[in-house]
Amino acid sequence: MEPGNICYDTHMDFSKEKQEELVRRAMELAAQTAAAGNRPFAALLVDADGAVILEDVNTVTTGTNVAAHAEINLLFQAAQKLHIRDLSSYALVSNAASCPMCATALIKAGVTNFYYGAPNEATMVPSITMEEVIAKTPHPVNVHGNVLANECSGQIKQLSGLRQAL
Numbered sequence: 001m002e003p004g005n006i007c008y009d010t011h012m013d014f015s016k017e018k019q020e021e022l023v024r025r026a027m028e029l030a031a032q033t034a035a036a037g038n039r040p041f042a043a044l045l046v047d048a049d050g051a052v053i054l055e056d057v058n059t060v061t062t063g064t065n066v067a068a069h070a071e072i073n074l075l076f077q078a079a080q081k082l083h084i085r086d087l088s089s090y091a092l093v094s095n096a097a098s099c100p101m102c103a104t105a106l107i108k109a110g111v112t113n114f115y116y117g118a119p120n121e122a123t124m125v126p127s128i129t130m131e132e133v134i135a136k137t138p139h140p141v142n143v144h145g146n147v148l149a150n151e152c153s154g155q156i157k158q159l160s161g162l163r164q165a166l
C-alpha cells in the first residue's frame with residue numbers, strides 16, 4: 001500500500017478473555033512505570049491475532065518530555081522498529097482511555113481498534129474524552145472501553161496516590 005493510503009475498514013474483535021489478558025499486561029507495565037515515578041499508564045500495540053508487537057509506558061516524570069504518554073512513546077517505537085506509518089492492521093490496548101493528544105495521534109496513524117480499561121479522568125486537561133475525539137473522526141473507529149474498568153481505575157487511583165505521597 002502506498003504511504004498515505006490508510007485502510008480504515010479493519011475491525012478486530014478479541015474475546016473477552018483476550019481483552020482482559022491484554023489489559024492486565026498493560027496494568028503490569030503501568031505498575032512498573034509508576035514504581036519509577038511516572039503516572040501509571042501503559043499501552044500495547046497488538047496484531048489481529050492478539051499478539052503483542054510493542055509495549056510502552058508513560059515516561060513524563062522520569063523524562064523531560066511532557067508529551068511522553070504511553071501511546072506517544074509507542075508511536076515513536078513503532079516508527080523506529082516497524083518502519084511503517086500505517087498502523088491500521090494493529091489494535092491499541094491500554095489500561096485507560098487515551099487523552100485527546102494520544103487519541104488524535106493514534107487515529108492519524110490509522111489505528112481504528114481500541115481496547116481500554118479505565119475511562120478518561122474527569123480532571124484531564126483539556127477535558128476532551130477519547131469518544132469526543134472519535135466522534136470528530138470521519139471514518140469508523142471501534143472502541144471497546146471499560147475492560148476491567150474498576151480494576152484499572154482502582155489501580156490508577158492507588159498508584160497516583162502513592163506517587164503524590166512520595
Ligand SMILES: [Zn+2]
Pocket residue numbers: 069070071098099100101102103
Ligand atoms: Zn495521552
